[in-house]
Amino acid sequence: MNKKLIEYLYCIECKGDLEMNNQNLVCKECDKEYEIKGGVPIMLSKLKGGLKKSYQTFSEEWRIHKKGEKLWGRSKQERKELFWEQIGGKVNKGILLDAGCGIGETEDLIVDNFDIIIAMDLSDSVFNAQKNNKYKDKVFFVQGDVGKLPFRDNIFDYVYSEGVIHHSPNPRVSFNELSRVNRGKLYIWVYLKMSHTGRNKFTSIIYQSLRSVIGRMPFPMQKFIINWMGQPIGNIIYYLGGRREGETNQERLVLLWDAFGVRYAHHFTMKEIKNWFKDNNLENIIISDKTEDIGFGTYGVKNSREKKK
Ligand SMILES: C[S@@+](CC[C@H](N)C(=O)[O-])C[C@H]1O[C@@H](n2cnc3c(N)ncnc32)[C@H](O)[C@@H]1O
Numbered sequence: 340m341n342k343k344l345i346e347y348l349y350c351i352e353c354k355g356d357l358e359m360n361n362q363n364l365v366c367k368e369c370d371k372e373y374e375i376k377g378g379v380p381i382m383l384s385k386l387k388g389g390l391k392k393s394y395q396t397f398s399e400e401w402r403i404h405k406k407g408e409k410l411w412g413r414s415k416q417e418r419k420e421l422f423w424e425q426i427g428g429k430v431n432k433g434i435l436l437d438a439g440c441g442i443g444e445t446e447d448l449i450v451d452n453f454d455i456i457i458a459m460d461l462s463d464s465v466f467n468a469q470k471n472n473k474y475k476d477k478v479f480f481v482q483g484d485v486g487k488l489p490f491r492d493n494i495f496d497y498v499y500s501e502g503v504i505h506h507s508p509n510p511r512v513s514f515n516e517l518s519r520v521n522r523g524k525l526y527i528w529v530y531l532k533m534s535h536t537g538r539n540k541f542t543s544i545i546y547q548s549l550r551s552v553i554g555r556m557p558f559p560m561q562k563f564i565i566n567w568m569g570q571p572i573g574n575i576i577y578y579l580g581g582r583r584e585g586e587t588n589q590e591r592l593v594l595l596w597d598a599f600g601v602r603y604a605h606h607f608t609m610k611e612i613k614n615w616f617k618d619n620n621l622e623n624i625i626i627s628d629k630t631e632d633i634g635f636g637t638y639g640v641k642n643s644r645e646k647k648k
């Protein structure tokens with residue numbers, strides 16, 4: 340693990356400073372040990388309940404994703420352009436946190452525009468992301484939970500979290516965590532409340548019912564249903580919800596895990612999210628991405644009085 344990363348991290352139990360000890364990170368205050376696997380520090384306590392389920396299903400989702408395939412129906416170039424729109428314009432310096440980085444594709448697209456990028460995810464995708472990443476001295480990967488970030492307060496100029504906090508047990512807590520570590524611009528993308536989308540009611544009900552049934556099944560059963568029966572189920576869903584042009588079976592399987600395998604999928608109105616930004620003293624709040632009625636991206640900037648605290 341690159342030792343530079345220690346400056347940004349802290350102990351998730353007691354907020355103490357960390358040091359390297361026998362290839363592990365150890366808290367100087369409470370002695371909690373954090374394993375480092377393949378250069379990636381594992382900043383988690385023992386996973387249980389819903390969080391464990393999230394870890395399992397997202398690790399499976401990313402295992403299925405094949406390098407080079409489209410992600411969320413978009414090519415790399417499209418994702419790159421969208422990233423700058425989402426955060427309100429191109430930048431060429433600063434420290435970025437990508438909270439819930441998945442396979443680390445975003446890092447690859449924008450690495451030249453930041454001084455340092457820390458990319459974190461709950462799932463084992465971070466290990467592949469780390470392996471695939473060519474810019475090791477600038478991009479650091481961490482395994483962690485967005486609801487309990489292992490980072491110090493006010494250290495990131497940009498905090499970017501695309502499609503993540505609605506999958507966490509308590510999105511409001513996760514949002515507050517993202518806001519805590521941000522000293523500049525904070526961007527999140529979340530699902531839009533179904534009743535506020537243009538989807539017809541019937542599709543929404545089927546969608547939500549499948550998600551709440553499959554999402555609660557034991558993981559091995561989910562694997563059977565999604566990996567083996569995903570194809571016919573996928574055809575029905577995509578027939579109902581509108582199919583994407585040229586989508587491969589593999590891409591659809593990843594989308595099916597994302598849609599039905601996940602344990603948590605909270606939906607919000609734009610007003611609710613804007614209020615979260617306001618409550619956290621974020622200003623210049625802009626809805627910068629409205630994605631096909633599924634969800635929306637919002638950014639806000641920490642107000643200068645807050646920054647100085
Ligand atoms: C829909 S994917 C989006 C990935 C990436 N941001 C992108 O746009 O491609 C959601 C990601 O959130 C991660 N995730 C889910 N719950 C999380 C949590 N509690 N803490 C951190 N990451 C989490 C998943 O592992 C997954 O990689």
Ligand SMILES: [Zn+2]
Pocket residue numbers: 350351352353354355366367368369370371
């Ligand atoms: Zn500690």
